[in-house]
Amino acid sequence: MNHRTRSILSFLGIVASLAVIWEGYKWMGQTTGGTWPYTTVRLPIRTNARSMPHLWDIAESLFQPARRGGEDILLVILLRSAWFTFRSAAGGFLVGSAFGFGLGILFVRSSIAERGLMPYVVASQTVPVIAIAPILVIWGGRLGLPQAVQVAVIAAYLAFFPVAINTLRGLRSPAATATELLRSYAASPAQQLWKLQVPAALPFLFPALRIAATASIIGAIVGELPAGLSRGLGRAILGFASSFSSAPEKLFASVAVSALVGILFVGLVALVERSVVPPNRRVTVDAERPLA
Amino acid sequence: MTPTISLDNVSMVFGSGTDAVKALEDIDLAVQPGEFVSLIGPSGCGKSTMLRVIGDLISPTEGIPHVNGKSPHQARLDRDYGMVFQSATLLDWRTVLENVALPLEIMGVDRPERDATGRRMLDLVQLDGFANHYPWQLSGGMQQRVSIARALSFQPSILLMDEPFGALDEMTRERMQMELLRIWEETETTVLFVTHSIAEAVFLSTRVIVMSPRPGRIVDHIDIDLPQPRGFDTREHQRFFELITVVREALRAIENESP
Amino acid sequence: MTKIRSYGPAIAIFVGGLALWELTVRLFNIQGFILPAPTAILAAFAAETSTLWRAGLATFLSAVSGLAVGTAAGVLAGMAASRFTLIRDGAMPLAIAANSTPIIVLAPVANAWFGLTSPIGTVVVVAVLVFFPVMINLVRGLLSAEAQELELMASYAATRGTTLRKLRLPAALPYFFSAMKIASALALIGAIIKEYFGGPQERLGQYITLKAGLFQFEEAWAAILLASAFGIAMYGLILFVERKAMPWHVSVRS
Numbered sequence: 001m002n003h004r005t006r007s008i009l010s011f012l013g014i015v016a017s018l019a020v021i022w023e024g025y026k027w028m029g030q031t032t033g034g035t036w037p038y039t040t041v042r043l044p045i046r047t048n049a050r051s052m053p054h055l056w057d058i059a060e061s062l063f064q065p066a067r068r069g070g071e072d073i074l075l076v077i078l079l080r081s082a083w084f085t086f087r088s089a090a091g092g093f094l095v096g097s098a099f100g101f102g103l104g105i106l107f108v109r110s111s112i113a114e115r116g117l118m119p120y121v122v123a124s125q126t127v128p129v130i131a132i133a134p135i136l137v138i139w140g141g142r143l144g145l146p147q148a149v150q151v152a153v154i155a156a157y158l159a160f161f162p163v164a165i166n167t168l169r170g171l172r173s174p175a176a177t178a179t180e181l182l183r184s185y186a187a188s189p190a191q192q193l194w195k196l197q198v199p200a201a202l203p204f205l206f207p208a209l210r211i212a213a214t215a216s217i218i219g220a221i222v223g224e225l226p227a228g229l230s231r232g233l234g235r236a237i238l239g240f241a242s243s244f245s246s247a248p249e250k251l252f253a254s255v256a257v258s259a260l261v262g263i264l265f266v267g268l269v270a271l272v273e274r275s276v277v278p279p280n281r282r283v284t285v286d287a288e289r290p291l292a
Numbered sequence: 293m294t295p296t297i298s299l300d301n302v303s304m305v306f307g308s309g310t311d312a313v314k315a316l317e318d319i320d321l322a323v324q325p326g327e328f329v330s331l332i333g334p335s336g337c338g339k340s341t342m343l344r345v346i347g348d349l350i351s352p353t354e355g356i357p358h359v360n361g362k363s364p365h366q367a368r369l370d371r372d373y374g375m376v377f378q379s380a381t382l383l384d385w386r387t388v389l390e391n392v393a394l395p396l397e398i399m400g401v402d403r404p405e406r407d408a409t410g411r412r413m414l415d416l417v418q419l420d421g422f423a424n425h426y427p428w429q430l431s432g433g434m435q436q437r438v439s440i441a442r443a444l445s446f447q448p449s450i451l452l453m454d455e456p457f458g459a460l461d462e463m464t465r466e467r468m469q470m471e472l473l474r475i476w477e478e479t480e481t482t483v484l485f486v487t488h489s490i491a492e493a494v495f496l497s498t499r500v501i502v503m504s505p506r507p508g509r510i511v512d513h514i515d516i517d518l519p520q521p522r523g524f525d526t527r528e529h530q531r532f533f534e535l536i537t538v539v540r541e542a543l544r545a546i547e548n549e550s551p
Numbered sequence: 552m553t554k555i556r557s558y559g560p561a562i563a564i565f566v567g568g569l570a571l572w573e574l575t576v577r578l579f580n581i582q583g584f585i586l587p588a589p590t591a592i593l594a595a596f597a598a599e600t601s602t603l604w605r606a607g608l609a610t611f612l613s614a615v616s617g618l619a620v621g622t623a624a625g626v627l628a629g630m631a632a633s634r635f636t637l638i639r640d641g642a643m644p645l646a647i648a649a650n651s652t653p654i655i656v657l658a659p660v661a662n663a664w665f666g667l668t669s670p671i672g673t674v675v676v677v678a679v680l681v682f683f684p685v686m687i688n689l690v691r692g693l694l695s696a697e698a699q700e701l702e703l704m705a706s707y708a709a710t711r712g713t714t715l716r717k718l719r720l721p722a723a724l725p726y727f728f729s730a731m732k733i734a735s736a737l738a739l740i741g742a743i744i745k746e747y748f749g750g751p752q753e754r755l756g757q758y759i760t761l762k763a764g765l766f767q768f769e770e771a772w773a774a775i776l777l778a779s780a781f782g783i784a785m786y787g788l789i790l791f792v793e794r795k796a797m798p799w800h801v802s803v804r805s
Contacts, residue, residue, distance in 0.1 A: 003640070006637070006640055007640040007641060007644065008641075009641070010637050010638065010640040010641025010642070011640070011641035011644050011645055012641070013641060014638075014641045014642055014645055015645065044665075044671075045664045045665075046664070050663075051663060051664055112560050113560075115556075115557055115558070115559070115560045115561060116560030116561050116563065116564045117560075117561075117564065118561075119561045120561075120564070122786070123779060123782075123783055125736055125740075125782075126736055126739070126740070126778070126779045126781075126782025126783050126786065127775060127778070127779045127782075128739075128740045128743040128744065128755075128756075128759070128775065128778050128779075129740075130743060130744045130747050130756070130759075131743065131759040131763070131771065131774070131775045131778070132775065134763040134764075134771075135763070135768060135771070138584060138585060139585065142585065210651070213651070214650070214651045214652070214653065217653050218653040218655060221653050221655075221656060222655065222744060225747065226747075226760075226763065233656075237656055237659060238659070238748075240659075241659030241662070241663070241748065244659065244663050248663065251659060251660065251663070252660070254656075255656050255657065255660060258652065258653050258656045259649075259652035259653070259656075260652075261653075262651045262652040262653050263648050263651045263652060265651075266651035267651075344702075347706055348705075349702050349705055349706065368705070368706065368708050369708045371707065371708060373706070374706075375702070375703065375706040377699050377702075377703070379699065381697075381699045381700055381703050383700070383717075383718065383721065384799045384800070385721045385724070385797060385799045385800075386799075394707075394717065395707045397717070398704075398707045398708075398709045398713055398717065399707070426798075426799050427799075428799070428801075
């Protein structure tokens, strides 16, 4: 059995065990009446159909009408929401990544800019965006920006950070001898940047872009919450959270779809990475990961 | 007298099927106690593989190696040999003294004794002032001396050295060679030394073993009958040049043989 | 002198930025619900100190508890995954996939499971957020020991446990600390977002939601800055411990 098949089997095995744990825990709770077996100690999570629907019920709910009498099934509604969120996220991702890349170049060229701004770049990620979202909404409203753009701004706020950090790291990665070689050709600073530093930074850039992809989805979902939007995954989750007691499986289904959107966006970036960065040049970089 | 190291008909194949690479073929070798034996040959001739077989870091596909009359596995468990690699392989998070004492620590020697032995070993490689430095504060040559001190710290009867001076500059290299010979005489260890420098092999060894590549085989044993102890005049000795020529011709014979 | 050179620009931007902010608000007579002046935020902070402080501490406590639980779980899972190849082959892709998802959407689920008034929900969400980066980095760190270092340990007939303690764990430290830096920021922000979805009163997340809803942005900004200060303090603490724990590492060497 080669490594790839073993990896896939192990992956599926772990996913299956998690499903078994979910259903097994539920079964145990139903059998004992909500306590640990042979004790009177209550289980930490209730196991009734309200708290933990069967996995198949969650899957089934995707294919049933989302509203009583409504025509569209939940899956369609969620996919529509996901598309709306993804568009804002992708816009924020592009703007944020470009901004982060620009910051990286600025910092590598000017140490005063780096020393002056870097602390605030780091500090920016300790600001809870959910808190600034309502403020941005008011600003956006004043400027007459569409709501999707307001959401995209929050996505960009989260996405720029890993890109800035890793671009800087990557631009600094060429060996001193490589820099000296270009200097010996009297290459201009711009030539050094585009012929040496930027190509060297690519392997560092992509791991950051993968992180930025997730970050932008998070930013978009979180940004939708206070914006009072009627569309988007964030909105859907908030809505299904409030109707949780009557239809819990819908919340779980929307959580699953959100997870899928994140994975697909990261997968998309990874696909581009594959065609741009050859395998032998890939690096594992643990970029400082922001989150909302 | 049982040889310190003996290999009988040892072969080593990496991979299988069409990808199989024969790294060692029918190796017979006996190293007597106190000998200083160098393995020399072009890259890919299996010198390092042989060292790893003897050190039980890999198992041969065929044949029986013995170290001090035991299996290499038992010899490793008994800590019969110390290993020195081309790169010093010092642990970044340990001071020089802690690096030297690492094997003793693993063997459960208590702290005061470890420190005392470690300091004695640092004396031996003339780094007594650097006990509390970290590896990155040392030059490449100094780092390699630390790794030799570490290999000697538990007084193994054998030193297995894999191109230990390969990355050093010529001046440092010659000084290290002198130091190694001095240590070898003082500690009466048996040394198996991998190198691809002809002059280094001749200068250090009591015997040079010439190997050919793909598959790795022993093609020649050359006894080095230079007077002991060796010193700076050894390198100007008439016999030194003659022996270099002998080794060089043995190596050239391999080249002509295999296109 | 070198200190002034390295911190000078940052301090200049801080002072200059604040002055510019204050001036803009005053000169253009910008209303508080659009952008409150720094002095107004400061005044709001002074007026609300005890409420803010109580809410901040409660949120901070949840975040730190979640960080501790998630880190412990991540370290254990990372050690298991690095020890058993079969688990690692499946668990690493799964962890990387999970880390690509917006984990924070578990917040309403946690509310449903543990109840709106229980702080446990926040701790659990933060722990899950923290778990994946810690686990992934720990596996990478534990596997980062080089072949020759492992051969060296083998040549001393070191047991698996000894190799773990003397080689693999120290080699994993830099990876662990970079995960902790990520995790510390995650923990606090995650706690605040979770609180937005609901949770006990007198928490920063609830406070900010409430004040922003009432258009009292001076108070909201004061809370945001307090949250940020907690985040920076946590980050700084981890940097400090990192320096103490691994003075030998490239990133720390003086």
